Amino acid sequence: MELPAMAQSLLGAEEPEEERFRAVVDLDVFFKDMYTYHYHHGLPAIILTQFCAVCSLGFTVAFSVFILAFIDWDGLMQCHDEGSCYDLEKYIVMTHFGFSSFFGFIVMGYSVLFTCYWLFRCASAIQAVMHAAEMDKFYKEKLGITLQTLQTLSWNDVVQRLIRLHEHKIHRVAIKDRLTEHDVVSRILRKENYMVALINKGVLDLRLPWWATPFLGSDRLFLTKSLEWSLYFCILQHMFNDQFNVSSVFLRDIKGLKSRFLAVGVVHFLLLPFMLVFMTVHFFLQNAQQFHASKAYLGPRQWSPLALWTFREFNELLHVFEARINKSYAPANEYVQSFSNAYLSILARCVAYISGSFVAVLLLASVIDEAILLYVHTGDHNLLWYLGICSAAYAASRSLVPDETKTVNSATREELMDRITACTHYRPKDWIDRAHTTEVRDEMLELFPFKVRLFFMEVMSVIFTPVVLCFSLPQCSPSILEFIREHTSYVDGVGAVCDYSTFDLDRYGDEDYATAPEGGVVEVNRRPAHGKMEQSYLSFQHTHPDWQGHSTGRNMMHRLRAFSTQKQSDREYALSSALQSSLSMHMPTGTRREGDSLIMHRDERGNGVPGEESCNRENHTDASGQMRMQHSFLAPGTEYDFRSGASMSGPFVPGRASAVGMSGVPSVLRSVLKQENIDFENDFYWLSKFQQERRHNPEEMEQSLQRSMSTLMMTGVMNRSDLGSTVQGSGGYVYGRGTERNPSNSQQDNEVESRYPIYNDVEHV
Numbered sequence: 001m002e003l004p005a006m007a008q009s010l011l012g013a014e015e016p017e018e019e020r021f022r023a024v025v026d027l028d029v030f031f032k033d034m035y036t037y038h039y040h041h042g043l044p045a046i047i048l049t050q051f052c053a054v055c056s057l058g059f060t061v062a063f064s065v066f067i068l069a070f071i072d073w074d075g076l077m078q079c080h081d082e083g084s085c086y087d088l089e090k091y092i093v094m095t096h097f098g099f100s101s102f103f104g105f106i107v108m109g110y111s112v113l114f115t116c117y118w119l120f121r122c123a124s125a126i127q128a129v130m131h132a133a134e135m136d137k138f139y140k141e142k143l144g145i146t147l148q149t150l151q152t153l154s155w156n157d158v159v160q161r162l163i164r165l166h167e168h169k170i171h172r173v174a175i176k177d178r179l180t181e182h183d184v185v186s187r188i189l190r191k192e193n194y195m196v197a198l199i200n201k202g203v204l205d206l207r208l209p210w211w212a213t214p215f216l217g218s219d220r221l222f223l224t225k226s227l228e229w230s231l232y233f234c235i236l237q238h239m240f241n242d243q244f245n246v247s248s249v250f251l252r253d254i255k256g257l258k259s260r261f262l263a264v265g266v267v268h269f270l271l272l273p274f275m276l277v278f279m280t281v282h283f284f285l286q287n288a289q290q291f292h293a294s295k296a297y298l299g300p301r302q303w304s305p306l307a308l309w310t311f312r313e314f315n316e317l318l319h320v321f322e323a324r325i326n327k328s329y330a331p332a333n334e335y336v337q338s339f340s341n342a343y344l345s346i347l348a349r350c351v352a353y354i355s356g357s358f359v360a361v362l363l364l365a366s367v368i369d370e371a372i373l374l375y376v377h378t379g380d381h382n383l384l385w386y387l388g389i390c391s392a393a394y395a396a397s398r399s400l401v402p403d404e405t406k407t408v409n410s411a412t413r414e415e416l417m418d419r420i421t422a423c424t425h426y427r428p429k430d431w432i433d434r435a436h437t438t439e440v441r442d443e444m445l446e447l448f449p450f451k452v453r454l455f456f457m458e459v460m461s462v463i464f465t466p467v468v469l470c471f472s473l474p475q476c477s478p479s480i481l482e483f484i485r486e487h488t489s490y491v492d493g494v495g496a497v498c499d500y501s502t503f504d505l506d507r508y509g510d511e512d513y514a515t516a517p518e519g520g521v522v523e524v525n526r527r528p529a530h531g532k533m534e535q536s537y538l539s540f541q542h543t544h545p546d547w548q549g550h551s552t553g554r555n556m557m558h559r560l561r562a563f564s565t566q567k568q569s570d571r572e573y574a575l576s577s578a579l580q581s582s583l584s585m586h587m588p589t590g591t592r593r594e595g596d597s598l599i600m601h602r603d604e605r606g607n608g609v610p611g612e613e614s615c616n617r618e619n620h621t622d623a624s625g626q627m628r629m630q631h632s633f634l635a636p637g638t639e640y641d642f643r644s645g646a647s648m649s650g651p652f653v654p655g656r657a658s659a660v661g662m663s664g665v666p667s668v669l670r671s672v673l674k675q676e677n678i679d680f681e682n683d684f685y686w687l688s689k690f691q692q693e694r695r696h697n698p699e700e701m702e703q704s705l706q707r708s709m710s711t712l713m714m715t716g717v718m719n720r721s722d723l724g725s726t727v728q729g730s731g732g733y734v735y736g737r738g739t740e741r742n743p744s745n746s747q748q749d750n751e752v753e754s755r756y757p758i759y760n761d762v763e764h765v
Helices: 005-010 027-039 043-069 102-141 155-167 181-188 190-200 210-216 225-234 248-252 254-270 272-294 305-311 318-337 342-368 371-375 383-398 410-424 438-447 451-486 529-543 551-586 654-660 667-673 683-696 698-715 743-755
Strands: 488-491 495-498 600-602 608-610 618-621 627-630 638-640 647-649
Touching: 027 043, 027 102, 027 155, 027 181, 043 102, 043 272, 102 272, 155 181, 181 190, 190 225, 190 305, 190 451, 190 495, 190 529, 225 254, 225 305, 225 451, 248 254, 248 451, 254 272, 254 451, 272 451, 305 318, 305 438, 318 410, 318 438, 342 371, 342 383, 371 383, 410 683, 451 488, 529 551, 529 683, 551 683, 551 698, 683 698
Parallel strands: none
Antiparallel strands: 488 495, 600 608, 618 627, 638 647
């Protein structure tokens, strides 16, 4: 591969030998800085991000201290009208700032604690900017990437430039001769891959003890941001030594891991009141205006921290993960909204009507004279206060009323679940074909709660995180260390990594997710759940298309490609058959259209029957010598009107046909035409479909898949070397161009040709 012109000019042969090899003390930090620079799109954005983060934290601490310590809330509560209210300066006092009372002690401790945290955050921001400045120099001088170019350059392009510099020995950052995309990402996500594995295999005991179950339930997993940070510190921060290997002392020290869990739990307990105040103030300042503006007082729905770690894949960079998760919010909200509680809807309509009536009257009064809302009191409050309460009640109740204009059925929910799965890459076996059930909906709601509920979970985490750290996690410390010991592999030039992140499909592959292991023993009980290995491999291959995986991974990709091609051909076949059947039912008796793919007549009863020529194809060879096939549903330049049975000028458009009249269209055609929201180019959608179909009849599906792969080889789309040893042709023959076919399989071959007309242009010798 040739180097970019800019890199050639900057890194020519004149560069001193000592400049061609960069001695990097910590390659993990170097590659993380390299990725962070790309993620934030350059040094100016990183400086601005760090500056705003420091300012926001400083403002939150200062503003919350001002509200808690310098406002006379007792005097402010006595303000009821113009006569009893004063200027703001009258309510600013210093009485609460000190150790004279318990509340003053809490405020003083809160101020000191978070001021120290703010100073630590400032130091971290300065360090981050310094690393970004070094990386800015590296991008410009070594990679030849300017700030303007970086805005439109993908991460894979950046890595490819680094690899080319390394391979040409122009600038090397690693000792090993060959640097790959997998090596770079494995270093960036070394610790995150272990976290994904621990969550995926359920090694971490994140449940509350039995004596705390009345609060949250015994089977509910408990993971919040604070607990996530605690796990990172207690486990991942102490795992590795300076040589990027898992420390042998760490693997043997069960007591040390338990002690860290207990120590962090005690610290959480001591910081409980201060953390509670800070989280409450921060959430209020961050979301109050958004909730008020959108009138969604429960907030939008968001994936919980546990859901995000469940969806995260091995070797998946943050920008890739965020992109696909952001795509999942629309179908996830549609799915949740497709369910409605009849009793709650009736009650919500009643509350909306009553509260809306009060709002209407109060708004009318404000139009007459705004003083009415300010000076007319009912009880201890004026009418303006009641207007706000009624408006909130109306908005909350209206959000619980389902949209009656949308028709939802089980098929629609299955389609929505397909779209969600294509983005989240998560669909337990219990969810397959059960998206319409309340059990699946409830499990979905646990992963996709309202933002207000997430806030209350974070608030409760201040109380329950010490419990989990001190009682639940110490009990599973031996299992954690055993899991890390068994699932750690050493990669030359990288160090110790989670063996799941090496994509060892021969050892951990799952046949339900298109893998066909080549030799060896598949460790079924130890492989990741929910096809995490295959989906991670597929995601990494999409992000880094130049990366060459091993043969089993390539075979999995080809099997998935064959399956998707087969299913899309089935879809086109169903669409073709449905259109022909529908047209035949509406054509006048005896109508024949030369050039149609199916020539229909009317019998004496008026039913459509095929004519003597079931298919009239016109084949020709183009300039490249490839065979092509021309056939159409209607004569060229005509379109059939489903309502009147008359043909219209212009090309045939299925979408227009479905719009002008669907009464005579078969249900199979209507279901096909309604799938416009499904991205059929999404490989993860087909991987989910592969899992669903293989679950019902694995043997029959495998036979169908083998026939489809043989057909792809016959067309030249694939070759046998791509597919390894897992594909056999019909009757032991792998046929294609220039190969002899088994005569005993002519009936099967004819079935393939009629079933998949897209391949019928292949010349057999």
